[in-house]
Amino acid sequence: MLGRDRDDDGGRHSFEEYVAARRGALLRTAYLLTGHREDAEDLVQVALVKVVPRWSRIASDPEPYVRRVLVNESISRWRRRRWREVSTDDLPDGPVGGPVDGPGADRVALQRALARLAxxxxxxxxLRYYEDLTEAETARVLGISVGTVKSQARDALARLRADAADTVTA
Structure with a gap:
C-alpha cells in the first residue's frame, strides 16, 4: 500500500495524514521561498511527489526531509528560471514594485525584500526565523555547516536592514 504505515510502529503516520496535517504550513513555507502563490503550490506538489518513494524511511520524522526537498527544489527552480529572464526596452505603463500604502504594506514590503535575497x-x-529552527537544525535541513548558516543569516539580515533603510528614506 503506497504511503501507508501503521500507527502502532513508533508514531509513524500515513503519507496522506501527514499531507492533510501539514499542507498549510508547507504552502506558507513554500510561499516565503518563492514569493508567488502558484509557484508555492507547484513547489509543494513537486516536493511531496519526491518524498513519496522514501516515505517508509522518513515517516517517523518527515519534517526535516520535506523541508530540505522544498528548499533544494526552490533553489533548483530559481537557477533554471534566472536564465530565462529576458530584458526588454519596453517599460510598463505604471510603477511596478513601487511603494505600497495601507493595510498589508508591511507584508508586501517583506515579500519584496525576501525576493531580493539569494x-x-x-x-x-x-527556516531560522519563520520556521523557528535552530542553527543546527537549519544546517541539517540545508546540508550545510552551522557556520554557513550563521554567515548566510548575517548577510541576509544585513541586506534586509539595508533594504529597510532605503525604503524609509524613500
Missing part, C-alpha cells in the same frame, strides 16, 4: 539566504531566513 535563494540560499532566503532559505536560511525562512
Amino acid at each position: 535563494p540560499r539566504q532566503r532559505a536560511v531566513v525562512v
Whole structure:
C-alpha cells in the first residue's frame, strides 16, 4: 500500500495524514521561498511527489526531509528560471514594485525584500526565523555547516536592514 504505515510502529503516520496535517504550513513555507502563490503550490506538489518513494524511511520524522526537498527544489527552480529572464526596452505603463500604502504594506514590503535575497539566504531566513529552527537544525535541513548558516543569516539580515533603510528614506 503506497504511503501507508501503521500507527502502532513508533508514531509513524500515513503519507496522506501527514499531507492533510501539514499542507498549510508547507504552502506558507513554500510561499516565503518563492514569493508567488502558484509557484508555492507547484513547489509543494513537486516536493511531496519526491518524498513519496522514501516515505517508509522518513515517516517517523518527515519534517526535516520535506523541508530540505522544498528548499533544494526552490533553489533548483530559481537557477533554471534566472536564465530565462529576458530584458526588454519596453517599460510598463505604471510603477511596478513601487511603494505600497495601507493595510498589508508591511507584508508586501517583506515579500519584496525576501525576493531580493539569494535563494540560499532566503532559505536560511525562512527556516531560522519563520520556521523557528535552530542553527543546527537549519544546517541539517540545508546540508550545510552551522557556520554557513550563521554567515548566510548575517548577510541576509544585513541586506534586509539595508533594504529597510532605503525604503524609509524613500
